[in-house]
Amino acid sequence: MTSAVRMERAHWVKLLQEKGLAPRTIETIYTVFASIMRGAVRDELIRKSPCVDIRLPYAHKTTIRLLTPEQVVTLHRAMLPEYRTLVLLGVGSGLRQGEAFGLARDRLDFANGMIRVDQQVVRVDSKPILGTPKSPASVREVPMPDFLAASLEKHIADYDPADVLFRTALRDNLIRRDYFNAKIWKPAIKAAKLPPDTTFHDLRHTFASTALAAGVPISEVSKWLGHESITTTVDLYGHLVPEASDRARKALDTAFRSAFDVH
Incomplete structure (x- = not known):
């Protein structure tokens, strides 16, 4: 060559x-x-x-920052009212920032407590438009916890969005990430006294770690995050799976103790 x-x-x-x-x-x-x-x-x-x-x-290896429930509450309160639900959407469903910006009203299934993720906001020639998700695996359904459902219902009641739930306040445009991060997110994390490099993605990390800590199988968390491979999920969050070796010992003991008469 x-x-x-x-x-x-x-x-x-x-x-x-x-x-x-x-x-x-x-x-x-x-x-x-x-x-x-x-x-x-x-x-x-x-x-x-x-x-x-x-x-x-x-x-570089991704740095995992996890927010405490108290920090999430403080950040939620520090956000402008029309964007507060985005904080709960990130921590309660694990959506990526662009996916959260592109979430539409008809993708919410309140009856079954599920959210359909099949579009996101992307930039084309500096303009935000609705596009397809990051990968085929990113098209998915994720569970909607009660606290998030309540916040989404309130947001809809307060702002009555026709389609996409979150738009710019003045011009009713789709949200650009650079605008949101500079004008809305940064002032909020400063007011909440969070580290200045706290990102929206940290809410996604917090979602994943909370689910894993509760014993949700990492395969399910991987599916909800929209990862193409469970290897990505394991690489990022495998160390957060609590007491895996201890649970394995107990499960094996339960299955085989009587068979081998071990006391």
Whole structure:
């Protein structure tokens, strides 16, 4: 393979970085492209895949910050009234920020206590639009706890949204993440005296850790989070599964103690 081809591939990765894409996003793009190229080789459309020896930017391990119930309550109270329910939506259902911004009224099943996640707000040419979720696995249904259902019902009663639940107060537009984070989120976390780098994603982490601490199987949590692979969930939250070894010992003892007459 020529040095010119290697330079072109390195330039492609550099362009993705210059667009502001995160290392994990670049890795996802590369993985999809590499899969297409492998298919092209298999179908004999090209002789050799160009997706070899490409050095991708290093993806730092995700820092997991968990919020206490008291911190969530304080943050909820610090938010502007029209956006308060977003805090409970994040911590009560684990939705990603874009998914929360794109949640529509007809995706709420109050009778069965479920939320349908099948769209999110994305930016195209600096404009927020409704788009598809991050991956096919991100299209899902998640349980709606009572405290979240009550907050959503109040929000609907107060603001009567026609479709998407949360919009900008002045122009009734879809919410842009940069606007929300700078104008709404940052002032709220400052008022709540939370660390300045607290993110909306920390609510998602808190949702996952709370469910796991209560003994919910990690496979179910993975499905609710919309992860493509349970490996992602285990890598992020496996260490939060409480007393796994102790529970395993008790389960095995219960099953086999009498059979082997162990006292």
